Amino acid sequence: MQVIVPSVSVLDCPGTESEDAGKASACSGCPNQEICASAKPRAPDPDVGQVRERMAGVKHKILVLSGKGGVGKSTFSAQLAYGIAADEAKQVALLDIDICGPSIPRIMGCDGEQVHQSNSGWSPIYVEDNLSVMSVGFLLGSPDDAVIWRGPKKNGLIKQFLRDVDWGDVDYLIVDTPPGTSDEHLSIVQYLSSTHVDGAVVITTPQEVSLLDVRKEISFCRKVKLPIIGVVENMSGFVCPKCKHQSQIFPPTTGGAEKMAKDMGIPFLGRLPLDPRIGKSCDEGKSFLTEHEDSPAAAAYRSVINGMEYDSMIHLP
Amino acid sequence: GIMADDILPNVGHVLLVLSGKGGVGKSTVATQLALALVEAGKKVGLLDIDLCGPSVAKMLDLEGRDIHQCSDGWLPVYADPSQQLGVMSIAFMLSHRDDAIVWRGPKKNAMIKQFLTDVAWGELEYLIIDTPPGTSDEHITVVENLQSCNPDGAILVSTPQAVSLGDVRRELSFCKRTHLPVLGIVENMSGFVCPHCSECTNVFSSGGGEAFAQDFHIPFLGRIPLDPKLSQCTEEGQSLAKVFPTSPTIQAVRTVVDNLVAQLKSRTNAKHGST
Numbered sequence: 351m352q353v354i355v356p357s358v359s360v361l362d363c364p365g366t367e368s369e370d371a372g373k374a375s376a377c378s379g380c381p382n383q384e385i386c387a388s389a390k391p392r393a394p395d396p397d398v399g400q401v402r403e404r405m406a407g408v409k410h411k412i413l414v415l416s417g418k419g420g421v422g423k424s425t426f427s428a429q430l431a432y433g434i435a436a437d438e439a440k441q442v443a444l445l446d447i448d449i450c451g452p453s454i455p456r457i458m459g460c461d462g463e464q465v466h467q468s469n470s471g472w473s474p475i476y477v478e479d480n481l482s483v484m485s486v487g488f489l490l491g492s493p494d495d496a497v498i499w500r501g502p503k504k505n506g507l508i509k510q511f512l513r514d515v516d517w518g519d520v521d522y523l524i525v526d527t528p529p530g531t532s533d534e535h536l537s538i539v540q541y542l543s544s545t546h547v548d549g550a551v552v553i554t555t556p557q558e559v560s561l562l563d564v565r566k567e568i569s570f571c572r573k574v575k576l577p578i579i580g581v582v583e584n585m586s587g588f589v590c591p592k593c594k595h596q597s598q599i600f601p602p603t604t605g606g607a608e609k610m611a612k613d614m615g616i617p618f619l620g621r622l623p624l625d626p627r628i629g630k631s632c633d634e635g636k637s638f639l640t641e642h643e644d645s646p647a648a649a650a651y652r653s654v655i656n657g658m659e660y661d662s663m664i665h666l667p
Numbered sequence: 668g669i670m671a672d673d674i675l676p677n678v679g680h681v682l683l684v685l686s687g688k689g690g691v692g693k694s695t696v697a698t699q700l701a702l703a704l705v706e707a708g709k710k711v712g713l714l715d716i717d718l719c720g721p722s723v724a725k726m727l728d729l730e731g732r733d734i735h736q737c738s739d740g741w742l743p744v745y746a747d748p749s750q751q752l753g754v755m756s757i758a759f760m761l762s763h764r765d766d767a768i769v770w771r772g773p774k775k776n777a778m779i780k781q782f783l784t785d786v787a788w789g790e791l792e793y794l795i796i797d798t799p800p801g802t803s804d805e806h807i808t809v810v811e812n813l814q815s816c817n818p819d820g821a822i823l824v825s826t827p828q829a830v831s832l833g834d835v836r837r838e839l840s841f842c843k844r845t846h847l848p849v850l851g852i853v854e855n856m857s858g859f860v861c862p863h864c865s866e867c868t869n870v871f872s873s874g875g876g877e878a879f880a881q882d883f884h885i886p887f888l889g890r891i892p893l894d895p896k897l898s899q900c901t902e903e904g905q906s907l908a909k910v911f912p913t914s915p916t917i918q919a920v921r922t923v924v925d926n927l928v929a930q931l932k933s934r935t936n937a938k939h940g941s942t
Contacts, residue, residue, distance in 0.1 A: 355734040355741055357762040358778070362770045417767075418720055419800045420690010424830075450801035451687055451834040493833060496687075496840035498802045501772030529689045529800060530719035531767045532775070558902050559694075563720035566767035573769065593864035599895050603902040626870045633829040633872065 398544050401512045405545040407519040408443070410660070412579065413538065413550040417567030418560045419529035421553045422584040422622070424453040425632055427526035429651050431458075432637035433666050434522050435481040443474065443520045445511060446485035447538055448528035449497050449504045455487035459635025463488050471516035484515050501533035508537045529563070531570040539574045548660040549577035551619070554610075555585045556602035561610050568614055579658050580617035583607035588624040589646075599624060620654040623647050674783055674816045677790040678712070680931055681818035682850065683809070687838030688831040689800035692855035693824050694722035695901050696891070696923075697797040700822075702906045703924045705751045709792040712743060715756035716779050716809055717799035718768050724758035728904020734759045739787035755786050772804035779808045800834070802841040810845045819931055820848035822888065826856040827875035839883060850930045851886035852876050853923055859893040886930055889923040892916055
């Protein structure tokens with residue numbers, strides 16, 4: 351009779367230094383449980399206070415998540431940033447916490463810029479007077495430099511981004527994330543936990559292979575009590591430039607994001623089509639919303655962004 | 668450390684499918700390569716070390732299967748009755764499909780190590796390892812643990828655009844730093860042929876992968892087009908060759924396989940000093 355390998359616990363060790371050490375549900379069965387549970391409580395992390403101070407001047411924080419790679423998180427984060435910053439009265443900051451694959455510098459047209467330090471901290475890169483950007487990409491010497499770091503080192507840098515960057519007073523801080531539900535995601539939520547995060551926009555493409563990972567991301571948001579602003583279905587339909595017929599390159603075989611959003615009880619923010627000019631704008635570091643503002647795709651972006659509801663709403667003309 | 672005998676003792680070729688960039692088609696390419704090799708009569712293993720977003724099980728219609736244990740270890744989940752394609756993934760170890768594996772590095776590393784040491788693959792001609800995007804815990808751990816069995820190398824996957832290739836450059840650096848040979852690059856999602864009028868549109872640009880191969884002196888294994896039929900097959904866990912046998916995409920995949928096999932052969936010959 352063959353034994354079946356048991357399911358894994360999806361929860362992780364809370365950390366031997368954490369408040370929950372030894373007491374979390376993931377702790378049962380761990381050989382270290384007694385030691386952790388009886389240990390003296392650790393002094394609070396002084397960085398948390400510093401992060402709270404830096405973030406005090408940030409009115410709205412929006413995380414852009416997926417779970418699935420390559421669905422358009424960075425593309426969306428960039429268009430969101432460009433879109434809001436078109437109103438010169440708004441101060442926008444875009445933070446890229448994808449440490450291994452930082453796409454934001456290229457997409458924002460500031461590849462190759464370097465970060466400068468001053469008394470008030472690290473200066474973000476200003477793409478416009480009211481639009482600043484930070485990414486590990488700016489800390490690398492060459493485009494070939496790979497950041498081959500394990501979790502703890504990545505977490506350290508994310509903390510530094512929140513603690514040491516002098517964002518100034520910001521209306522919107524948009525955080526672009528890598529795919530997954532791991533160190534970077536746990537860390538950003540943890541470090542921002544002492545501040546108010548408006549919520550997360552979750553990006554997916556229409557296929558089930560994508561939705562599989564995105565449902566997990568939504569489970570993650572619920573687990574860490576991160577409000578979900580809504581789901582966006584990207585790369586939804588392609589219009590042939592020659593014959594104008596529509597094709598579904600990534601078919602929504604299980605109903606796409608709209609059905610998933612309904613099933614999981616979260617807002618569906620809309621669909622963004624596949625327009626080859628979007629990828630091209632990203633490659634060239636230009637704002638698609640500005641370069642092709644009359645395109646159906648740009649209209650779709652504006653509609654999705656204007657439909658995002660959290661504490662307040664964004665109004666793109 | 669792990670003894671040389673413990674790691675994959677009966678595997679002919681160990682191949683890693685890497686990118687650096689997410690969503691370029693690593694899992695799709697890994698699965699299609701595996702299926703093509705099986706169709707060519709080989710015995711293949713497919714190991715998915717993407718713990719947060721394991722796609723391989725879905726792509727082969729193996730969701731919901733359990734991992735059975737025998738005296739030699741964990742048995743792979745077989746995709747076919749003749750057991751030519753064995754699969755291992757954390758997807759088989761979740762209570763519910765929507766469960767998110769919210770693990771930090773150390774726990775992920777332990778799981779990957781287990782996949783390498785505890786699975787009774789049996790004799791395989793090829794073991795293909797599908798990875799998540801990035802150059803982090805999963806990648807460091809798998810390369811470290813494979814050292815004793817001399818993996819043949821990495822297959823890089825990218826779409827043609829600069830944003831993708833920007834990350835693939837870093838993955839190439841990762842390979843160099845970890846002394847992992849690079850077998851070549853596959854340019855995926857390379858052009859979309861409109862089914863209505865046959866006009867080819869370069870949705871994600873074009874030619875970038877081939878240029879990359881030239882610039883960085885690595886073999887160009889081929890290009891695979893954007894094909895909704897391929898997406899459909901990965902959605903339904905079907906083999907493209909079985910469902911759409913006349914599709915040009917199949918030829919594209921076979922070309923990649925042929926080029927890959929040629930690469931492996933020339934490297935083996937070089938190692939053994941034959942002409």
